[in-house]
Structure formats: C-alpha cells, structure tokens
Amino acid sequence: MALISLAGIERVFHLGESSVHALARIDLQIEAGEYVAVVGPSGSGKSTLLNLLGLLDQPTSGTYHLEGRDVTTLSPDEQAAVRSRRIGFVFQSFHLVPRLTAAENIALPMMLAGMPASVRERRVQQALRNFGLDSRGHHRPDELSGGQRQRVAIARATIMQPAALLADEPTGNLDRATGDEVIHLLEGLNASGVTLIIVTHDAKLAARARRQITMEDGRVKADSVQAGADNPPQMPVQGGATDE
Amino acid sequence: MNNTQPGTMRRMDVFRFARAAATAYPLRTLLSILAMAIGVASVVLLTALGDGARRYVVAQFSSLGSHLVIVLPGRSATGGFNPANGMTTTPRDLTVDDAAALLRAPAIQRVAPLIVGTSEISANGRVREVVAVGSTASFMPIRNYELAQGKFLPDEDWRGSSPVAVIGTTIQKDIFANQAAVGKLIRLGDRRLRVIGVLKSTGQGMGMNTDELVIVPVGLAQALFDSNNLFRIMIQARGRDQIEAAKTQVTAIIKVRHGGEEDVTVITQDAVLATFDKLLGALTAAVAGIAAISLLVAGVLVMNVMLVAVTQRRAEIGLMKALGARGNTLRQIFLTEAAMLSLAGAVAGYLLGQLGAWGLRWAFPVFPAYAPAWAVVAALATALATGLVFGLLPAQRAARLDPVDALMRH
Ligand SMILES: Nc1ncnc2c1ncn2[C@@H]1O[C@H](COP(=O)(O)OP(=O)(O)O)[C@@H](O)[C@H]1O
Ligand SMILES: [Mg+2]
Numbered sequence: 001m002a003l004i005s006l007a008g009i010e011r012v013f014h015l016g017e018s019s020v021h022a023l024a025r026i027d028l029q030i031e032a033g034e035y036v037a038v039v040g041p042s043g044s045g046k047s048t049l050l051n052l053l054g055l056l057d058q059p060t061s062g063t064y065h066l067e068g069r070d071v072t073t074l075s076p077d078e079q080a081a082v083r084s085r086r087i088g089f090v091f092q093s094f095h096l097v098p099r100l101t102a103a104e105n106i107a108l109p110m111m112l113a114g115m116p117a118s119v120r121e122r123r124v125q126q127a128l129r130n131f132g133l134d135s136r137g138h139h140r141p142d143e144l145s146g147g148q149r150q151r152v153a154i155a156r157a158t159i160m161q162p163a164a165l166l167a168d169e170p171t172g173n174l175d176r177a178t179g180d181e182v183i184h185l186l187e188g189l190n191a192s193g194v195t196l197i198i199v200t201h202d203a204k205l206a207a208r209a210r211r212q213i214t215m216e217d218g219r220v221k222a223d224s225v226q227a228g229a230d231n232p233p234q235m236p237v238q239g240g241a242t243d244e
Numbered sequence: 245m246n247n248t249q250p251g252t253m254r255r256m257d258v259f260r261f262a263r264a265a266a267t268a269y270p271l272r273t274l275l276s277i278l279a280m281a282i283g284v285a286s287v288v289l290l291t292a293l294g295d296g297a298r299r300y301v302v303a304q305f306s307s308l309g310s311h312l313v314i315v316l317p318g319r320s321a322t323g324g325f326n327p328a329n330g331m332t333t334t335p336r337d338l339t340v341d342d343a344a345a346l347l348r349a350p351a352i353q354r355v356a357p358l359i360v361g362t363s364e365i366s367a368n369g370r371v372r373e374v375v376a377v378g379s380t381a382s383f384m385p386i387r388n389y390e391l392a393q394g395k396f397l398p399d400e401d402w403r404g405s406s407p408v409a410v411i412g413t414t415i416q417k418d419i420f421a422n423q424a425a426v427g428k429l430i431r432l433g434d435r436r437l438r439v440i441g442v443l444k445s446t447g448q449g450m451g452m453n454t455d456e457l458v459i460v461p462v463g464l465a466q467a468l469f470d471s472n473n474l475f476r477i478m479i480q481a482r483g484r485d486q487i488e489a490a491k492t493q494v495t496a497i498i499k500v501r502h503g504g505e506e507d508v509t510v511i512t513q514d515a516v517l518a519t520f521d522k523l524l525g526a527l528t529a530a531v532a533g534i535a536a537i538s539l540l541v542a543g544v545l546v547m548n549v550m551l552v553a554v555t556q557r558r559a560e561i562g563l564m565k566a567l568g569a570r571g572n573t574l575r576q577i578f579l580t581e582a583a584m585l586s587l588a589g590a591v592a593g594y595l596l597g598q599l600g601a602w603g604l605r606w607a608f609p610v611f612p613a614y615a616p617a618w619a620v621v622a623a624l625a626t627a628l629a630t631g632l633v634f635g636l637l638p639a640q641r642a643a644r645l646d647p648v649d650a651l652m653r654h
Pocket of ligand 1: 013014015020021022040041042043044045046047048049
C-alpha cells in the first residue's frame with residue numbers, strides 16, 4: 001500500500017472572472033520511505049501540491065489516500081489530527097515563533113496535541129541532542145543562525161514522529177554550505193525511515209533524490225527514478241524521540 | 245482541569261501560551277489593560293460619588309429627628325392646583341393654638357411650635373446678631389438635640405414665658421468666651437433672660453445650625469417679635485407606621501380650624517427621605533450607566549487590539565494549523581488572551597477606583613464615598629463580558645484563517 005496516493009487531483013483558484021488551474025489531473029503514488037524531489041519552474045504548482053499533501057489545502061476534485069485512508073472527506077478537526085500525527089512541515093522561512101525559545105518551538109506540536117509536559121521535556125531534550133542544539137535550547141530564534149533555525153524547525157517537524165516530511169525550498173534562505181548541512185540532516189532522517197518530499201528549483205539538490213517529479217503548468221511532466229543516484233551519507237540522526 | 249480530552253491542547257498550556265503572547269507585545273497589552281482599567285475605575289469612583297451623596301443626604305435627614313412630620317404655613321406649589329386656592333387671598337397663619345390642637349391627634353406623640361426671628365444678644369460687654377427660636381420643651385426630643393451643659397426649656401404652659409434661654413456653642417464662645425454661660429444673664433432684644441443650657445455642637449448640617457441659635461420659650465418669642473405666626477410646627481409621630489396617620493390627622497385638624505381650607509403643607513421626613521433616596525439612587529445608576537459606556541469603549545479597544553494581534557500573528561496562526569492545531573484551540577488561545585487583558589484591566593481599575601474613593605473620603609471625611617457592592621460586581625462582570633464578547637470576533641477570525649494564505653503571505 002502506497003503511503004500517498006493521488007487520483008485525478010485538481011486545484012483551481014478563482015481570481016474574479018479568471019480561474020487558475022494550479023493542479024490539473026494529478027495521479028501520483030509515493031511509497032513509504034521514499035526520497036522525492038519536486039522540481040519545475042516557478043508557478044508550476046509545486047507548493048500547491050505540497051500543501052495538498054500536507055492537508056493544508058483541499059483539492060477542487062480528485063481523491064487523496066494517505067496510508068490507505070481517504071483524507072479528502074475528513075472533517076477539519078480530523079485533518080488537523082492527521083497533520084499533527086502523520087505530517088511534518090519544513091518551510092523556506094523556518095516559521096519559528098519569535099517569542100518562544102528553541103526548546104519551546106520544538107515542543108509546540110506536542111503542546112498542541114495535549115501531551116503532558118514531562119513527556120514533552122524528555123523528547124525535546126533528546127531532539128536538541130540529536131540535532132546538535134544542546135546549548136541552544138533556551139535561545140530565541142533571533143539569537144540563532146539560519147542553519148540553527150532550520151534545524152530547530154526540522155526538530156519540530158519530526159518531534160511527533162510523522163510518516164512524511166514535507167519541505168518547501170528548505171534551503172532557499174540559507175547559504176550553500178548551511179543548505180548542504182540541512183539537506184544532509186533531512187537525508188539522514190529519510191535514511192531512518194521517514195518519507196521525504198522536497199520542493200526545490202535547485203537542479204543539483206534535486207539530483208540527490210532517488211526520485212524526481214517534474215511539474216509544469218500544474219501537471220506532472222516527468223517522474224523519474226534514478227537507479228544510480230548516490231547513496232546519501234548516513235547520519236546518526238533520528239527523528240524526535242525514542243519513547244512513546 | 246489539566247486533563248482535557250486527548251489530542252487537544254491542555255488548559256494550562258493555553259493559559260501559558262496566551263499569557264506569553266500578551267506579554268510579548270507589552271505596549272499593546274498595556275494600552276488595552278489601561279482602557280479597561282479606566283472604564284472600571286470610573287464606574288467604581290462615580291458610583292462611590294453618587295452613592296456617597298445619597299448616604300450623606302439620608303444621614304443628614306435622619307439626624308433631623310425620628311418619625312418627623314413638619315407643618316408649614318401656606319399650600320405648597322407642588323401640592324397641585326386647588327380651585328379653592330384661587331379664591332382665597334392669603335393663607336391663614338399657623339398659630340400656637342393650632343399647634344396645641346394637634347396634641348389631640350392620636351397618632352402624634354409630641355408637638356413643638358416654632359417661631360423664628362432675628363434679634364440682638366448682649367451680655368458680658370459683647371453684642372451680636374442672632375437667630376432666635378421660640379419653642380417648647382418638646383423641641384429637644386423631637387430634633388434629637390443634646391445639651392453640653394445645663395437644662396433645656398422647662399415643660400411649662402405654652403402661654404407662659406419664663407425669662408430663660410438655651411444657647412448654641414458658637415454664641416457661648418462669642419459672648420462668654422471661656423467662661424461658663426449657664427446661670428448668666430443676657431439681654432435679648434428688650435428682654436433680660438437667664439441662660440439655663442448650652443446645646444452640644446452639631447456643626448453645619450441640614451436644617452438650622454444650632455450652634456448659632458438662641459432658643460427661648462414660645463410665649464416669650466411671641467412677645468419679643470410681636471407676632472403669633474409660627475414658622476413651622478414640628479411633630480413627632482408615635483412610630484414609623486403612624487407617620488401617614490399623623491399626616492392625615494394634622495391636615496384634618498388644621499382644616500377644621502381654618503374654616504375648611506387646606507392652607508398648610510404637611511411634609512413627612514420619610515417622604516422627603518424616600519424621594520431623595522430614590523432620586524440620588526437613580527442618579528448613581530445613571531452615572532454608573534454612563535461610566536459603563538467607557539467599558540464598552542474599552543471592549544471595542546480590546547477587540548481592535550486582538551484583531552491587530554491576529555493580523556500580526558497570521559504566520560504564527562498558519563504555522564500552528566500546520567502543526568496540527570484545531571480551529572477551536574486557536575479560538576481558545578485568542579479568547580483567553582482577550583479575557584486576560586480584560587481581567588487584568590478590571591482588577592487594576594477596581595484597585596484604582598477604590599484608591600480614588602479612599603482619596604475622596606480622606607479629603608472629605610464627612611462624605612461617605614463608598615462604591616456600592618452592586619456597582620463593583622457589575623463593573624467587573626461587564627469588563628470581563630465585554631472583553632470576551634469583543635474577543636470572539638478576533639478569535640473566530642484566527643480559527644477560520646486559511647493556513648496556506650497565512651503561511652505564504654506574510
Ligand atoms: N491562493 C492562490 N490564489 C490564486 N492563485 C494561486 C494561489 N496560490 C497559487 N496560485 C497560483 O497557482 C499556480 C501555482 O502556484 P504554486 O503552487 O505556488 O507554484 P510554485 O510553488 O511551483 O512556484 C500559480 O499560477 C499561482 O499563481
Ligand atoms: Mg512555491
């Protein structure tokens with residue numbers, strides 16, 4: 001059973017008289033544990049697709065099965081629960097809450113899920129260690145470097161041990177070296193089992209993924225699996241925590 | 245409390261999160277707290293003023309005496325139009341005989357006729373103008389006067405005119421300085437009188453200031469002013485429940501004595517008191533209502549502050565949704581924040597208002613400026629309710645925000 005299965009997905013935006021077909025008849029299967037890069041020119045529908053996969057947006061038509069469950073018909077609260085438990089988001093602009101410390105930002109999904117403070121504390125400490133942020137837990141985002149901020153964001157995205165990690169241009173706001181670090185981190189998480197879907201317009205970065213989906217005008221133009229892709233270096237990193 | 249349904253944010257966390265959000269924007273938070281505080285403080289202070297005025301007047305009226313019924317010559321203008329009034333020339337005077345006749349009324353316990361005029365007092369080599377009151381022994385118990393020294397007027401026949409006087413403390417000081425006055429002779433107009441008593445100081449109150457009075461037997465005052473006309477008849481009814489009966493009986497007796505004409509006005513202390521009580525109570529309520537408008541204004545301000553907060557924190561709201569927050573969780577967070585602002589403002593305003601009322605009482609000790617409990621409770625409840633009601637719209641907006649829109653456009 002595929003982790004993600006899209007059938008005939010369309011997303012139409014209405015702007016006054018005109019309508020934009022951001023996604024048009026998308027059929028797509030992504031297996032659990034895959035490493036997928038979504039590429040394509042600006043405006044081709046990459047972000048719209050990712051938002052749909054993350055249940056932040058609803059398709060105009062078509063069906064979306066996540067882990068075998070039709071999630072398009074779920075109520076908003078049920079969709080929120082799926083986002084909470086099964087999906088992790090990483091954004092280009094990090095989206096950390098400025099008044100919260102790194103530790104508090106990482107704990108946010110657990111707090112929203114109503115987990116007790118003791119469990120939160122344990123998992124956050126583990127995550128800070130795993131992501132090399134040991135000494136940064138009490139710092140606010142404005143006291144962190146770009147790379148550190150994105151690491152906090154990735155720690156937050158994985159703290160609930162999601163099935164899929166959705167990253168929209170995760171290196172877009174970082175310099176080359178820091179971007180590479182972040183990519184290695186994400187690849188390490190993928191190696192430990194998390195499905196990784198990265199939207200990027202960086203061809204070199206996309207080439208690292210085993211599977212590339214090329215979008216154009218809201219359609220999948222190409223969907224290729226590179227047999228000979230480099231095996232990304234394994235990193236001793238695990239998502240979130242080990243307890244439950 | 246802490247164990248909410250699984251999968252939803254805990255109450256304690258909602259509270260902490262909202263508090264952190266409120267303190268992260270101190271200026272905005274202080275502004276709405278201040279607005280709310282001013283609203284609550286003005287309700288507390290203004291009702292303290294209004295109710296203080298009511299208490300003051302009630303206390304003053306009560307000090308006039310108990311179960312008091314007062315008869316004035318002439319028909320009061322507020323008594324309504326009586327066609328008979330149009331016929332008569334001038335109302336008949338009230339006389340000492342009228343007052344004496346009232347003693348027959350079963351509902352009446354005491355009667356004191358009152359003649360008032362100005363005269364000149366001289367003794368001890370000093371002279372001054374005084375208001376002289378002619379009355380009887382009953383005057384003291386009816387008005388609850390107390391003596392500092394000596395005795396009050398003797399209980400004699402009303403026609404009698406013993407050459408005695410009871411004086412107020414100011415007169416004693418002005419004429420006798422530090423010497424004892426009781427037993428001394430004074431001259432009042434063309435009469436020589438012996439001082440038999442000094443009234444206790446009552447200070448400036450409602451009615452006459454007794455400190456400046458000279459009280460003499462009514463018969464003597466009649467001769468002194470060469471007049472039979474009474475200024476008032478003061479009556480004490482037999483009890484609180486006899487006041488209305490006393491009023492009816494007085495009216496009936498005088499009417500018979502005045503050839504069938506109702507040419508006097510009968511006031512009962514209770515009626516006056518009730519009128520003032522009602523009037524000032526209504527005034528307090530009106531003032532509270534006006535002050536409550538400032539609470540409404542504060543509520544609108546809190547709403548605007550929260551709307552700004554929602555707009556400013558769009559990205560954060562979108563993020564929370566992406567992280568799995570339900571609409572209801574966001575609603576709770578923003579409502580809690582609005583409630584916190586209102587509550588903090590209400591408490592600050594309450595303290596401020598009470599401090600102001602205390603200041604008033606300190607500056608004017610005779611003025612009992614205490615905010616009534618109903619006003620305080622109403623102000624606090626209104627503050628919290630307006631905060632919550634006006635917090636609803638922003639909270640709803642936060643809950644309904646489209647996460648994609650909120651995350652991408654910021
Ligand atoms: N909220 C929206 N309202 C209207 N049009 C939108 C909206 N979001 C995206 N679009 C349009 O949909 C198309 C795809 O956008 P997007 O998915 O952001 O592209 P990409 O991420 O590949 O650059 C674009 O033409 C864009 O203008
Ligand atoms: Mg995009």
